[in-house]
Amino acid sequence: xxxxxxxxxxxxxxxxxxxxxxxxxxxxxxxxxxxxxxxxxxxxxxxxxxxxxxxxxxxxxxxxxxxxxxxxxxxxxxxxxxxxxxxxxxxxxxxxxxxxxxxxxxxxxxxxxxxxxxxxxxxxxxxxxxxxxxxxxxxxxxxxxxxxxxxxxxxxxxxxxxxxxxxxxxxxxxxxxxxxxxxxxxxxxxxxxxxxxxxxxxxxxxxxxxxxxxxxxxxxxxxxxxxxxxxxxxxxxxxxxxxxxxxxxxxxxxxxxxxxxxxxxxxxxxxxxxxxxxx
Amino acid sequence: xxxxxxxxxxxxxxxxxxxxxxxxxxxxxxxxxxxxxxxxxxxxxxxxxxxxxxxxxxxxxxxxxxxxxxxxxxxxxxxxxxxxxxxxxxxxxxxxxxxxxxxxxxxxxxxxxxxxxxxxxxxxxxxxxxxxxxxxxxxxxxxxxxxxxxxxxxxxxxxxxxxxxxxxxxxxxxxxxxxxxxxxxxxxxxxxxxxxxxxxxxxxxxxxxxxxxxxxxxxxxxxxxxxxxxxxxxx
Numbered sequence: 001x002x003x004x005x006x007x008x009x010x011x012x013x014x015x016x017x018x019x020x021x022x023x024x025x026x027x028x029x030x031x032x033x034x035x036x037x038x039x040x041x042x043x044x045x046x047x048x049x050x051x052x053x054x055x056x057x058x059x060x061x062x063x064x065x066x067x068x069x070x071x072x073x074x075x076x077x078x079x080x081x082x083x084x085x086x087x088x089x090x091x092x093x094x095x096x097x098x099x100x101x102x103x104x105x106x107x108x109x110x111x112x113x114x115x116x117x118x119x120x121x122x123x124x125x126x127x128x129x130x131x132x133x134x135x136x137x138x139x140x141x142x143x144x145x146x147x148x149x150x151x152x153x154x155x156x157x158x159x160x161x162x163x164x165x166x167x168x169x170x171x172x173x174x175x176x177x178x179x180x181x182x183x184x185x186x187x188x189x190x191x192x193x194x195x196x197x198x199x200x201x202x203x204x205x206x207x208x209x210x211x212x213x214x215x216x217x218x219x220x221x222x223x224x225x226x227x228x229x230x231x232x233x234x235x236x237x238x239x240x241x242x243x244x245x246x247x248x249x250x251x252x253x254x255x256x257x258x259x260x261x262x263x264x265x266x267x268x269x270x271x272x273x274x275x276x277x278x279x
Numbered sequence: 280x281x282x283x284x285x286x287x288x289x290x291x292x293x294x295x296x297x298x299x300x301x302x303x304x305x306x307x308x309x310x311x312x313x314x315x316x317x318x319x320x321x322x323x324x325x326x327x328x329x330x331x332x333x334x335x336x337x338x339x340x341x342x343x344x345x346x347x348x349x350x351x352x353x354x355x356x357x358x359x360x361x362x363x364x365x366x367x368x369x370x371x372x373x374x375x376x377x378x379x380x381x382x383x384x385x386x387x388x389x390x391x392x393x394x395x396x397x398x399x400x401x402x403x404x405x406x407x408x409x410x411x412x413x414x415x416x417x418x419x420x421x422x423x424x425x426x427x428x429x430x431x432x433x434x435x436x437x438x439x440x441x442x443x444x445x446x447x448x449x450x451x452x453x454x455x456x457x458x459x460x461x462x463x464x465x466x467x468x469x470x471x472x473x474x475x476x477x478x479x480x481x482x483x484x485x486x487x488x489x490x491x492x493x494x495x496x497x498x499x500x501x502x503x504x505x506x507x508x509x510x511x512x513x514x
Contacts, residue, residue: 033373151388154379159369162383162432165343165362213416214376 004238012127013191013244017230019135020188023142024200025226027184029219030177032205034157036087039076039178040198042095043185046072048119048194049102050186056109062134065186072098073182077175122193124234124244131191138187142180149173154215196245200226203252210259211266229255293320296358296440296471297342302351304337311337313495315351319473321358321439324466324484326502327475329492335475336365338492339444342473358471359386361438363429365445365475377404377412377420377428384432403431406461408454422449430458434465441465444475479505 004010024040031039050068054061072094079090146153156163156170163170181201188197204222212218233248240247295318302315312334319325319342329335340346341353343362361384381400382392392400404410407427417425426449433441443462447455463484466472479489479502489505491498498505 033370035370147390150390151383154375155383158373158375158380158383159367161345161364161368162362165345165360166383209374212374213414215374215379218374 004235009125009127010238012132013124014231014234016127016132016135016191017124017234017248018227019132019139020184020192021200021226021230022223023139023184025204025223026142026146027177027181028201028204028222029215030153030157031181031201037202038088038091039181040185040201042076042091043069043073043182044189044194044197045095046098047185047189049098051119051189052102052105056105062186066183069182069186070179073178074175077178081171081174119189120193120195121243122191122196122245124191127191134187138183145176145180192245196249199249199252203256207256207259210263225255293322294356295319296321296356298354299341300352302341302348302353304341304346305349310494315496317496319471321356321471322469324472324487325474326479326487326489327473327492328477328479328489333493335492336444339442339473339475343442358439359436361433361436361441363433363443363446367429372418375417377415377417380417380428381431381435384435386436399435403435407431423451423454426450440471442473
């Protein structure tokens with residue numbers, strides 16, 4: 001079953017995917033539960049254009065894509081906070097602008113076709129050591145951020161008025177979350193693909209909240225689920241010769257359906273037991 | 280019949296908890312509050328009343344440091360604040376337990392809830408007659424039970440200055456009187472209590488003061504005085 005680990009490229013793919021999955025799952029509840037689920041999707045459009053612009057100037061586009069995405073994340077947060085735009089509207093405005101810019105650049109330049117395709121669907125099997133180092137740094141940054149601001153992040157996500165009253169710098173947390181999400185997307189976009197990267201933010205919380213009662217369980221359950229889904233996805237993709245990114249998403253979707261069914265069964269049992277408990 | 284802060288400080292020897300000077304708040308073209316000069320002494324039990332849209336919640340948000348005035352100044356003492364807002368803008372299906380919500384009310388929080396803090400939370404739950412709810416998800420609670428949890432969150436850090444914006448609206452009548460007893464006890468301990476309400480007839484004690492706001496201060500005085508002048512104020 002684990003014969004694929006004999007290949008270095010598969011080990012690299014697995015390592016990178018697990019690091020990306022870990023970072024995304026840690027960010028997931030703070031984004032999904034504060035109705036910012038779309039931010040990763042929007043950032044992926046932005047990262048796509050960032051990489052396109054980066055490819056115009058160098059072979060290592062991340063150096064340009066990263067500041068580009070960071071600036072866009074600041075713009076989104078600024079529009080939400082200062083221009084009174086709703087989160088989804090701000091993400092939509094910035095991401096479609098960035099995507100349109102990227103497509104215009106592509107239409108006016110030669111030789112982008114291959115890079116564009118790999119950017120859209122990802123190429124997890126061509127992962128390099130520098131990319132793994134980048135993903136490790138990202139994971140470390142996210143872990144430190146979550147551990148340091150854990151309680152403040154929970155309050156802010158649950159009840160922002162109470163967080164402000166308690167003296168939490170909610171603006172800083174929002175900018176920091178947005179910036180970390182943009183780094184996550186830029187680091188992961190080449191491996192996972194611009195079309196699929198947001199799934200790593202969406203699914204962990206959507207799945208774990210089906211069965212969890214507490215925020216703690218939602219967060220750490222999401223991390224475990226995400227790591228397992230990623231591992232299974234890569235294993236399946238190797239044995240059935242499937243594209244890796246989509247295989248992982250298929251596993252995530254299966255987990256979500258199973259978790260939903262379990263939740264419904266538990267709820268029905270609880271309803272059934274309730275009259276007995278009273279009598 | 281506005282009462283100036285100067286007049287208040289002359290009539291009381293108690294130190295000030297909050298002082299508002301020439302405070303106005305505008306939201307765009309809408310004037311929420313204008314020319315508020317008012318002081319709150321430490322240990323005061325103050326009822327804030329007024330019609331809907333009169334600026335009561337704006338006034339309360341100023342006291343809770345959640346809002347900056349458009350004009351004027353507010354001086355706050357070092358008192359620790361406790362605040363129970365009227366409306367909680369939260370996702371009703373948010374996966375969070377009663378324990379996690381109450382813990383967020385403590386001034387000092389750590390990654391893991393300590394044994395001491397858990398005992399404190401348990402004692403408050405017992406006091407509020409909901410000891411069995413510690414690990415329950417908030418989404419499974421009734422409106423009244425949730426309100427008790429938020430009351431605990433507002434009080435658990437042992438605040439000196441307690442702001443309660445219509446705290447009894449979701450509480451059942453039997454628990455309402457029990458809650459009033461708790462607030463009365465806190466007042467006797469010397470806490471400053473600010474109580475926004477529509478109903479003064481169940482007031483906690485005759486020693487309470489009343490502040491009637493309708494964009495500006497229409498009345499400030501004692502409870503009995505308010506009842507005597509009630510008709511004139513509303514006109």
